[in-house]
Amino acid sequence: MTAIITEKFRLHNASQFVESFSEASKSTYYLFIGKATPFTSGTSGGSDTNPPTPADAVSNEFYRYDSMLAAKLITSSDISNALPRVNWVNSTVFDRYDDQVTSSNTTTSGASSIYQGNFYFVTSGNNVYKVLNNNGGTDSTVAAAATDGKIESLAVTAGSGYTDGTYYFPIFGDGTSQGTSSGAIVRGTVSGGSFADFGLTAGTDTTIHAGGSGYTFANVSLTNVFSDASLSSSTTVGSGTGAVIRPIISPKGGHGNNAVNELGGHFVMTNTTLTQAEGDDFTVANDFRNVGIVVDPTDFGTSTVATASTRRMTYVVKFSSNTGNFDVDEQITQATTGAIGRVVEWDNSRKLLYYQQERFSSYGTATTTQSFTAFSGANNITGATSGAVGTPSTTGSETVTLAGGNTITLTSGYANPELKFDSGNIIYTENRKPIQRVSDQTEDIKIIIEF
Secondary structure (H helix, E strand, O other), X not given: OOOEEOOOOEOOOHHHHHHOOOOOOOOXXXXXEEOXXXXXXXXXXXXXXXXXXXXXXXXXXXXXXXXXXEEEEOOHHHEEXXXXXXXXXXXXXXXXXXXXXXXXXXXXOOOOOHHHOOXXXXXXXXXXXXXXXXXXXXXXXXXXXXXXXXXXEEEEEOOEOOOOEEEEEEOEEOOOOOOOOOOOEEEEEEEOOEXXXXXXXXXXXXXXXXXXXXXXXXXXXXXXXXXXXXXXXXXXXXXXXXXXXXXXXXXXXXXXXXXXXXXXXXEEEEEEEEEOOOOOOOOOOOEEEEEEXXXXXXXXXXXXXXXXXXXXXXXXXXXXXXXXXXXXXXXXXXXXXXXXXXXXXXXXXXXXXXXXXXXXXXXXXXXXXXXXXXXXXXXXXXEOOOOOEEEEOOOOEEXXXXXXXXXXXXXXXXXXXXXXXXXXXXXXXXXXXXXXXXXXXXXXXXXXXXX
């Protein structure tokens, strides 16, 4: 089974987020799964067929720890920049790249931001093309050839009444050698009294004769015009009106220098794989309904930021003796203490009961008083539906080898979760329909983050 999470949330800087995974001094991020028990209107809200939207509230973050099942460290290899896929389609007019797209200067498709338009596309051969002009990949070769501040395209308003011919216009602005024959130059073509649109065919289109470099703003004056490329013979274009030639500024570093930034790669995708029991920390006996990301959680009972690859987040009790088998999700109660919880997993061969105590009545708090009591001591623990009964061990320290070969150490019959509750900062959470885990299954969880 593959669980793909496509909801987005906003942070500040995609590059900083990606870099933090590859620098030891930065934060640690864990993907977690949780919520083994069903969503109900009387507890968490919603239902398994219609999961509730997580509330943006402090109490909701606390609850994520109550129901957290396990967490897996997100590594640098799990992270990649991402952007929406736009496929090449024949006869489709794509938006052209323009440095001045606004609500009053929209793209061909009507987008008010260049990053909301379709100004790039992917071919069937997985080549990525950036559209510099509507009439007509971003790889290491392209990046090496990029020139910062080079003029590579123009926006041309044709006008009328001009004298037909070929003309050369120096491009002014802040570029290197701006306004001279050593800087950027436009080769303008007038036909039928109007300026031809920008293109690549000299003599037919208005073209870039020289792109120059270093421009962050630029302009062309139709009164400063020459008949030759060396800009040595001044001339005029006649008495026409209405024409405008606007240089379009390339992105910082030049076209192709940084594909992620210039194509609007404001998305980061985490792709974390949960393979079977993951070091015996992820139950394969129950389902989950919540996924999220937590930053810098600490190990249980310490202030040390966790770094282990996986962390179990359920309580465990080992029985010295028992009768019957416990059912997943059933309520358990303990004699004398009055502790209440819910079963996550029952390992009969090792007499280990994994459980949680959610904040709701009959899930972790008493029905009448709503008080919370932790399980402790050797008093019997009973399953409400199965009728199974177990007596907790009283052995001071006991190490048990689990199914995957890892071990768990219990003190007087009990083991705590491996991350400290409410530590770190949960930056993303999403409720899903139940995803059942089994011993031969792998989940591929993708979370797309928008900055």
